[in-house]
Amino acid sequence: MTQHNGTASHNGTSGHLRLGVNIDHVATIRNARGGRHPDPVRAAHLAAEAGADGITAHLREDRRHISDDDITMLMDEISLPLNLEMAATEEMLEIALKHRPNACCLVPEKREELTTEGGLDVAGGHNHLTPYVARLRDAGIRVSLFVDPDETQLNAARSIDADIVELHAGAYCESCIDGDHEAADVELDRLRRASGFAADLGLEVHAGHGLTFDTVEPVAAIPQLVELNIGHFLVGEAIYVGLAQSIRNMRNLMDGARANRVDA
Numbered sequence: 001m002t003q004h005n006g007t008a009s010h011n012g013t014s015g016h017l018r019l020g021v022n023i024d025h026v027a028t029i030r031n032a033r034g035g036r037h038p039d040p041v042r043a044a045h046l047a048a049e050a051g052a053d054g055i056t057a058h059l060r061e062d063r064r065h066i067s068d069d070d071i072t073m074l075m076d077e078i079s080l081p082l083n084l085e086m087a088a089t090e091e092m093l094e095i096a097l098k099h100r101p102n103a104c105c106l107v108p109e110k111r112e113e114l115t116t117e118g119g120l121d122v123a124g125g126h127n128h129l130t131p132y133v134a135r136l137r138d139a140g141i142r143v144s145l146f147v148d149p150d151e152t153q154l155n156a157a158r159s160i161d162a163d164i165v166e167l168h169a170g171a172y173c174e175s176c177i178d179g180d181h182e183a184a185d186v187e188l189d190r191l192r193r194a195s196g197f198a199a200d201l202g203l204e205v206h207a208g209h210g211l212t213f214d215t216v217e218p219v220a221a222i223p224q225l226v227e228l229n230i231g232h233f234l235v236g237e238a239i240y241v242g243l244a245q246s247i248r249n250m251r252n253l254m255d256g257a258r259a260n261r262v263d264a
């Protein structure tokens with residue numbers, strides 16, 4: 001199926017904040033038993049109906065959740081733009097070039113980690129990353145780099161011609177969970193400043209990792225942000241209220257935060 005281009009027509013000046021729903025953990029539950037249930041593709045269709053603007057899936061080197069077949073089926077069946085998260089390796093590049101998703105988000109990946117623990121070191125790894133960015137972009141795929149909210153990394157992302165940076169929101173979210181309000185304020189301020197800095201460099205700015213109903217609003221209110229990518233919490237919350245309702249609730253919080261910003 002032809003994918004809608006997820007390109008935002010602005011860099012945060014309009015009110016709409018895109019929601020990318022990460023369906024990795026639907027596959028985690030499926031893989032706990034093998035078989036096909038629950039099906040990430042069905043979750044992607046539900047997400048679209050519930051107000052998602054895009055679908056994100058991380059094809060990890062160890063295939064612990066999303067599989068190669070999932071990517072094929074998502075590309076064949078969904079009309080929302082697919083953001084394929086992947087490590088910068090030859091294997092993943094080949095897969096991306098075969099499928100040509102709307103966007104690829106390059107992330108650091110370690111086999112032993114539970115989830116993506118930190119941002120990419122773009123500044124230290126630009127020699128390695130530059131050809132991946134170029135080859136993806138040459139194929140018409142938008143390239144996003146998952147980075148910490150740090151000016152050095154953002155300058156490096158600009159210098160290797162990334163289209164998008166996704167700011168790692170994990171440190172902010174973890175401080176909130178720990179109840180450390182002072183640290184949360186510091187981390188939120190880092191996200192705010194990095195968003196402004198990246199937008200001024202001409203980068204499209206996204207954020208994600210660890211966002212929940214309790215943490216999303218101040219992030220959603222950051223005016224330069226164009227998209228949030230959210231997964232684990234939405235799938236967890238689906239156990240209580242269903243996936244569509246979980247996504248609608250998140251969408252409402254994002255829209256409310258954005259509306260307050262616009263009206264302010």
Ligand code: PXP
Pocket residue numbers: 022024058085105107115116146166207208209210211229230231232233
């Ligand atoms: N963005 C990136 C780059 C990620 O690696 C992840 C986790 O897979 C997410 C967003 C979503 O994070 P979470 O599942 O904590 O919402």
